[in-house]
Amino acid sequence: MTVAxxxxxxxxxxxxxxxxxxxxxxxxxxxxxxxxxxxLIGPNGAGKTTxxxxxxxxxxxxxxxxxxxxxxxxxxxAHRVAACGITRTFQNLALFPSLTVLDNVLVGQxxxxxxxxxxxxxxxxxxxxxxxxxxAEACEIINYLDLDAYRNTYVRSxxxxxxxxxxxxxxxxxxxxxxxxxEPAGGLNHEEVTRLGEQIRAIxxxxxxxxxxxxxxxxxxxxxxxxxxxxxxGRRIAVGTPAEVQRxxxxxxxxxxxxxxxxxxx
Amino acid sequence: METFFAQLxxxxxxxxxxxxxxxxxxxxxxxxxxxxxxxxxMAMFSTYLGWSISxxxxxxxxxxxxxxxxxxxxxxRPEVFGLPLYLGSENDGLTRxxxxxxxxxxxxxxxxxxxxxxRLLIRPSEGKNLLNAVIxxxxxxAFLNSLANFRYGPVPQTYPAPFRGDAVDFGLFKMSQHSxxxxxxxxxxxIAVYVFFQRTKLGLGVRAAALNPSASQLMGINTxxxxxxxxxxxxxxxxxxGMLIAxxxxxxxxxxMFGILLYGFAAAVLGGLDSALGAVVGGIAVGxxxxxxxxxVGSQWSDIIAFGLIIAILMVRPxxxxxxxxxxxx
Numbered sequence: 001m002t003v004a005x006x007x008x009x010x011x012x013x014x015x016x017x018x019x020x021x022x023x024x025x026x027x028x029x030x031x032x033x034x035x036x037x038x039x040l041i042g043p044n045g046a047g048k049t050t051x052x053x054x055x056x057x058x059x060x061x062x063x064x065x066x067x068x069x070x071x072x073x074x075x076x077x078a079h080r081v082a083a084c085g086i087t088r089t090f091q092n093l094a095l096f097p098s099l100t101v102l103d104n105v106l107v108g109q110x111x112x113x114x115x116x117x118x119x120x121x122x123x124x125x126x127x128x129x130x131x132x133x134x135x136a137e138a139c140e141i142i143n144y145l146d147l148d149a150y151r152n153t154y155v156r157s158x159x160x161x162x163x164x165x166x167x168x169x170x171x172x173x174x175x176x177x178x179x180x181x182x183e184p185a186g187g188l189n190h191e192e193v194t195r196l197g198e199q200i201r202a203i204x205x206x207x208x209x210x211x212x213x214x215x216x217x218x219x220x221x222x223x224x225x226x227x228x229x230x231x232x233x234g235r236r237i238a239v240g241t242p243a244e245v246q247r248x249x250x251x252x253x254x255x256x257x258x259x260x261x262x263x264x265x266x
Numbered sequence: 267m268e269t270f271f272a273q274l275x276x277x278x279x280x281x282x283x284x285x286x287x288x289x290x291x292x293x294x295x296x297x298x299x300x301x302x303x304x305x306x307x308m309a310m311f312s313t314y315l316g317w318s319i320s321x322x323x324x325x326x327x328x329x330x331x332x333x334x335x336x337x338x339x340x341x342x343r344p345e346v347f348g349l350p351l352y353l354g355s356e357n358d359g360l361t362r363x364x365x366x367x368x369x370x371x372x373x374x375x376x377x378x379x380x381x382x383x384x385r386l387l388i389r390p391s392e393g394k395n396l397l398n399a400v401i402x403x404x405x406x407x408a409f410l411n412s413l414a415n416f417r418y419g420p421v422p423q424t425y426p427a428p429f430r431g432d433a434v435d436f437g438l439f440k441m442s443q444h445s446x447x448x449x450x451x452x453x454x455x456x457i458a459v460y461v462f463f464q465r466t467k468l469g470l471g472v473r474a475a476a477l478n479p480s481a482s483q484l485m486g487i488n489t490x491x492x493x494x495x496x497x498x499x500x501x502x503x504x505x506x507x508g509m510l511i512a513x514x515x516x517x518x519x520x521x522x523m524f525g526i527l528l529y530g531f532a533a534a535v536l537g538g539l540d541s542a543l544g545a546v547v548g549g550i551a552v553g554x555x556x557x558x559x560x561x562x563v564g565s566q567w568s569d570i571i572a573f574g575l576i577i578a579i580l581m582v583r584p585x586x587x588x589x590x591x592x593x594x595x596x
Contacts, residue, residue: 110467
């Protein structure tokens, strides 16, 4: 698969995490190469979001290692992950409902601004210009994702699909090198999903990103992913190109034999 | 009619101070869901610290300075080439500059005290039952009150105020200089708080951390530090309220903030415990209401009406005037 000799941007090795007696992830390993779009799929409860939470350090794995660009992520506290170059969206949205769209997006830039408490309360010129630049960049991304009309609207009053775009904007404005998308197609209709696929590719190219994608929508994952890793009951059962994964008997078994899911066919 | 407007003005001035205390309560409630019962006593204690440093300070422990040197910040009169830099003074020698220095130093001490209380006493009960943290604040309340009684005694001490001259005549009514000063300081502080939260990156970080801690962490916000900052700011704001209230009452005593805190609670509940704007509006409403009741109904009714109001609001409209309805997702 990855022929390039350079080590992958994100390397997940033997990650294991248990909650009580439940083994949520069992020695999971996979790579995400720089510039790739990688899909992470599996039936419900397979551990996909748990994997995201380990990478973003909301969870601490019991065993294993996660390396990002040569750096041991498990030694990084959650609030430094964004500064390392990783941002994410959430399956059930984790926006700030009582803030405006602009404020929500500005929060995503928090780690890029360096003003400390003293200089920012004195409103030093460097602080003012830094915050102005931040605001301009936030507005640019808001425009890019067609959120301009909602800029000063409170997030709680927006439709679900728009809120998902706000979350994407908040993740993008942090200038990530790796963007984690947790079920971006959830709640979207067929037409919107098609557009989303094009958009994810466009975002990857425009912002020179690497994307790790958790998604149930098989047609979307198979259409845009360079590689796919499949989880089932906390184990990685397959990894490969979309075509390889679709032919893999273990994957077919997991989906058809296991639960009533979207199906494996593109 | 003149009495009416005078009561209105004085009520607004006291009410602005209730509003400050309510603002401090709202800060902490929004960030941690904890009602800080120690808010008043923290303000009282830092106000006492301000009183201590406004006394002549003995410098005799510093070697080579001469044994009997004393530093009195309040009557500090620096001059440059005969030009007075002390911004005017009162009859007893207190200079405005001296007061300003005492105010700034005291507020800085209160800020650090608030941060330490959060780090050392509140942090350990974080993530456990909310009641734990509330009980801890009750403990701080009792501790600071006893400590003040032990250290400073129960007798009220006179407290410095920078403006004590004749009342200012506005035509319709007269207002004491101190009331006017308190109103102006409270208004400036409220605007500063608004600007901090609405216009600065740090203020946005504090708000975000209060709304969704784990998402905020992934935005690079150090949520623990934001909590500490919230407590420190609340303590500093309470301290300003205490320093302005003490001269308006009979001076400072360990029970100075007891009644004030209850009115601050009334203000916060009226405005909605999670609304900063509500705290300010609620504070002024409670202050004006109180002075009207004292003037036209009788002073013995003032507490009864205020606390009857808290109970009534909690029964009829528990979110207050500006609070967001509590929606709990299960």
